Amino acid sequence: MKIESSGLSRRAIRLVKESLLWDNHGCMPLRGNDTSFLPELKQYREAGVDVVSLNVGFDSLSWDNTLLVLANYRHWIKQHAEDYLLVDTIADIDRARQSGRLGIVFDIEGACALNKQLSMIEQYYDLGVRWMLMAYNRNNEAGGGCQDNDQGLTDYGKDVLDEMIRVGMVICCSHTGLSTVMQIMEHVNQPIIFSHSNAAAVWQHKRNIHDDVVRVCAETGGVIGINGIGIFLGNNEASVENVVRHIDHVVQLAGPEHVGIGLDYVFDQQEVEDFVKDNPQIFPPEDGYADGIAMLAPEALPLIVQSLLNRGYKDEDVKKIMGGNHFRVARQVWK
Numbered sequence: 001m002k003i004e005s006s007g008l009s010r011r012a013i014r015l016v017k018e019s020l021l022w023d024n025h026g027c028m029p030l031r032g033n034d035t036s037f038l039p040e041l042k043q044y045r046e047a048g049v050d051v052v053s054l055n056v057g058f059d060s061l062s063w064d065n066t067l068l069v070l071a072n073y074r075h076w077i078k079q080h081a082e083d084y085l086l087v088d089t090i091a092d093i094d095r096a097r098q099s100g101r102l103g104i105v106f107d108i109e110g111a112c113a114l115n116k117q118l119s120m121i122e123q124y125y126d127l128g129v130r131w132m133l134m135a136y137n138r139n140n141e142a143g144g145g146c147q148d149n150d151q152g153l154t155d156y157g158k159d160v161l162d163e164m165i166r167v168g169m170v171i172c173c174s175h176t177g178l179s180t181v182m183q184i185m186e187h188v189n190q191p192i193i194f195s196h197s198n199a200a201a202v203w204q205h206k207r208n209i210h211d212d213v214v215r216v217c218a219e220t221g222g223v224i225g226i227n228g229i230g231i232f233l234g235n236n237e238a239s240v241e242n243v244v245r246h247i248d249h250v251v252q253l254a255g256p257e258h259v260g261i262g263l264d265y266v267f268d269q270q271e272v273e274d275f276v277k278d279n280p281q282i283f284p285p286e287d288g289y290a291d292g293i294a295m296l297a298p299e300a301l302p303l304i305v306q307s308l309l310n311r312g313y314k315d316e317d318v319k320k321i322m323g324g325n326h327f328r329v330a331r332q333v334w335k
């Protein structure tokens with residue numbers, strides 16, 4: 001869908017074009033050597049997105065798989081430099097926008113990708129990884145997961161945080177257990193993000209975060225990225241309206257400076273179904289994980305802009321929500 005023929009108001013089209021649009025979490029197949037889905041990155045470009053963070057691994061996959069995926073993505077992106085740009089610095093984001101390309105950074109869901117070696121953090125940063133979360137649903141050696149009996153932040157987890165701060169990697173608390181999250185907030189004195197977490201007050205789920213956590217995150221100067229996953233939005237309904245309900249709740253609670261987008265769109269639906277089926281301890285059926293999880297695709301992003309305008313949001317607040325806030329955190333944290 002081209003933005004001009006999308007039925008959006010002229011104001012929304014102008015805003016999509018003027019704004020820095022940043023989706024802080026998207027998922028391509030986590031298989032080294034597989035480039036079959038990467039041309040679909042054009043979906044972000046067609047939606048007016050300027051920066052996307054592509055996931056390169058999570059706790060169920062080995063560290064070496066994460067490196068293989070990074071090598072694969074980076075190689076492909078460099079081969080398609082007319083449309084895509086590997087983002088290393090803040091200035092690269094301007095370069096991407098000015099040349100009409102999609103800027104790409106990477107993210108890792110869980111500290112297992114470090115293989116217990118702290119120097120891997122700098123290695124990943126050098127390869128473009130700009131945020132990492134501590135623990136993916138289950139406990140690991142760094143901290144507790146949000147669907148486990150959270151053991152809290154470990155001493156090793158504190159070392160991981162200190163090294164992330166040193167190299168400039170943003171600390172994310174999505175998928176992480178509540179005790180661990182609160183201990184991270186205590187330990188760290190810089191903006192913390194939830195890259196892709198929705199509001200528990202709007203829809204109750206272990207992956208969603210309660211209002212007090214939203215407030216604490218906002219106090220750090222951080223951002224809560226709302227995702228487009230149906231079982232976290234509510235009723236497995238991945239609609240623009242449902243996403244905007246969550247955005248609006250966090251705005252009412254914490255202000256428009258602390259909300260962003262982390263759609264978490266998975267391009268290979270078969271891969272997500274296989275992960276869910278093969279890992280019931282990480283994706284328990286009783287928590288709604290099953291075949292047919294609904295997801296909102298990137299083409300919905302301009303519609304979110306329109307929906308916020310329809311609700312009476314000011315242009316400047318829409319700009320913050322659609323990417324300005326992610327940019328602010330990057331400017332503060334990246335080295």
Ligand SMILES: [Zn+2]
Nearest residue numbers: 109175196264
């Ligand atoms: Zn996730």
